[in-house]
Amino acid sequence: MQNLLRAIAVIGVLLLGAGIYVCYTKHGTPERPVISFAPLTDGALKDPDNPLKIFHVDFAKLEHDLPLSRADRAKLTPENLTVLSQEEIDQIYARLTAGPVPDGFMRGNLFFENGVDGLKSRLAEILGGGLGTVADAKIDTLEKLGRSMWKGKYFFRDERVLRNVIEDFKPLEALIEAPDRLQTVEIPRQGLLSYVSPNSTAWLLFPAKLYCGQSLVDGRRESIIIDYAYTNDLPGYMERPDALAGRGGLAIRDEIRMVRPGFYLGRAYANRIFLLNFTVYDAETAENGLQAFLDGKPVAEDCWAGEQGMAAAP
Secondary structure, eight states, X not given: OHHHHHHHHHHHHHHHHHHXXXXXXXXXXXXXXXOOOOOSBOTTOOOTTOTTOOOBOOHHHHHHHSOOOHHHHHTOOTTGGGXXXXXXXXXXXXXXXXXXXXXXXXXXEEEOOBOTTSSXXXXXXXXXXXXXXXXXXXXXXXHHHHHHHEEEEEXXXXXXXXXXXXXXOGGGGGGSSOGGGOEEEEEEXXXXXXXXXXXXEEEEEEEEXXXXXXXXXXXXXXXXXXXXXXXXXXXTOOHHHHGGGSTTTTOEEXXXXXXXXXXEEXXXXXXXXXXXXXXXXXXXXXXXXXXXXXXXXXXXXXXXXXXXXXXXXX
């Protein structure tokens, strides 16, 4: 009887593994969202003094001609954004407003800028050939490493403060000033281990201040700014490693806009140089509030939405 039970258990594990493999291979690369984008350049504009000058898309004209409807935004997910080119990501971001400042834990995902076809990195597109393939592999490794360590952001809305949620990884304790004083948080675990232990402990590091400010890519309206420059006065600040993100280190500055309730698209800068894209996502809010959002329920705006506003769209 025991042998029969063991055999059933082994078969069950194999079937589960096969199912996961099929699911992963089938859905490993998300499909592109079906939404409208403007051409990357505007051929109608000409400079008589410089005939070779290329005019890129104007965000105000883009939003007027191709507004991003709520139905369009419902098609977007943290996964399918990763297959778009950087120009397409920029066009989506420009058609969003800041929305309300989030509150609580939001799971994160990050991705570097893709080339025009959205299937390989911009660096690989520039280098081409064998060097491009190598560059693509290196960037893919960086993304995987980033995702394994950075789990998202924890927003303290009332205090207008944020802390980054970092995987509790013991070898990193040597880099931390006082590991015994680390602030921690319990977050939902993902993957098969969630069935064994639903939560995992993560560190709260790299505090930042939250406020509304001008976007570095689209100055027509404000974004929610995540500023690491002056955080040494925040409770729990530790110079090592928190200073790494501050004004004496990489001078990190993030900004986010709302795709829909519970889902934000962000941009990370170092010393005002664009680094990468990221998303933060609260599955419960996003899923429970989707129908109300599609039905036209008003969304609070904590930041200035710009004089142009959101163009009416079906």
